[in-house]
Amino acid sequence: MNGALTFVGTASALVEPGRFHTSFLVETREGTLLVEAGDGAARALNRQGRAPNEIDAIAISHHHADHSGGLTALVNQMSMADRATPLSVYTHEEDVGAVHDSLRRSYMLEESLGFEIEVVGFRHDALVRVFDGLSFTPRRSSHLDRYLRATDEPHGDISYHAASFRFALGDRNVVYTGDVASREDLLLFADAPIDAMICEAAHVGAADIIATLAEARPGRLLLVHWSLADRREVLGRLLDENVPAVEFAADGQTIFL
Ligand SMILES: [Zn+2]
Numbered sequence: 001m002n003g004a005l006t007f008v009g010t011a012s013a014l015v016e017p018g019r020f021h022t023s024f025l026v027e028t029r030e031g032t033l034l035v036e037a038g039d040g041a042a043r044a045l046n047r048q049g050r051a052p053n054e055i056d057a058i059a060i061s062h063h064h065a066d067h068s069g070g071l072t073a074l075v076n077q078m079s080m081a082d083r084a085t086p087l088s089v090y091t092h093e094e095d096v097g098a099v100h101d102s103l104r105r106s107y108m109l110e111e112s113l114g115f116e117i118e119v120v121g122f123r124h125d126a127l128v129r130v131f132d133g134l135s136f137t138p139r140r141s142s143h144l145d146r147y148l149r150a151t152d153e154p155h156g157d158i159s160y161h162a163a164s165f166r167f168a169l170g171d172r173n174v175v176y177t178g179d180v181a182s183r184e185d186l187l188l189f190a191d192a193p194i195d196a197m198i199c200e201a202a203h204v205g206a207a208d209i210i211a212t213l214a215e216a217r218p219g220r221l222l223l224v225h226w227s228l229a230d231r232r233e234v235l236g237r238l239l240d241e242n243v244p245a246v247e248f249a250a251d252g253q254t255i256f257l
């Protein structure tokens with residue numbers, strides 16, 4: 001076995017009873033990476049019986065509140081639990097300054113935290129090595145392009161990068177779509193074999209999911225970032241089309257790779 005993946009949350013941006021925004025842990029022998037730290041991330045981990053200081057590194061796909069709005073509160077919990085080991089936070093290189101700034105403005109100052117935070121900027125299509133046996137490649141999705149289309153003058157200091165990730169756990173590939181805007185975004189990593197695909201279900205429809213199964217041919221397709229209404233709609237269509245190989249991931253679920 002190369003590692004395990006545990007869903008800390010599977011909900012969309014909508015707050016729903018008893019569920020948390022989409023995030024998951026990628027665990028290998030070398031360490032634990034949390035992917036996404038949206039609003040309520042510290043509580044979501046707590047719900048799953050996981051301590052904040054089990055996490056060695058955090059990767060954030062983009063900065064909507066359901067993906068990064070809980071980062072500061074989670075770092076605060078790490079500090080209150082007497083963390084001494086360094087923490088790495090991966091974000092797009094154009095967002096490194098903003099992440100530093102939001103931590104500093106919440107008084108998460110390195111000199112008083114008691115541990116070191118390294119905010120590491122990634123570039124699309126460039127491999128990031130997290131630990132021995134775990135690396136990831138980010139690729140740009142068009143999820144945030146609507147903000148660019150909505151204005152002639154992009155707000156200078158705001159980055160509009162949303163990433164999808166391909167994780168390599170040893171010889172196993174896991175694709176996480178992050179948030180997307182089109183069917184094309186679901187196929188960003190269709191150029192290589194995919195053992196498991198974690199696909200968001202809020203910004204795409206059942207037809208896009210069925211097409212992804214046919215084109216990307218993942219060994220396993222798990223849906224995340226779904227609201228109860230999304231689930232009803234998508235499930236109805238999957239049943240109509242008799243599609244067998246799709247799973248709705250649930251908060252707390254673990255898969256082994
Ligand atoms: Zn989202």
Ligand SMILES: [Zn+2]
Nearest residue numbers: 062064143179
């Ligand atoms: Zn988003």
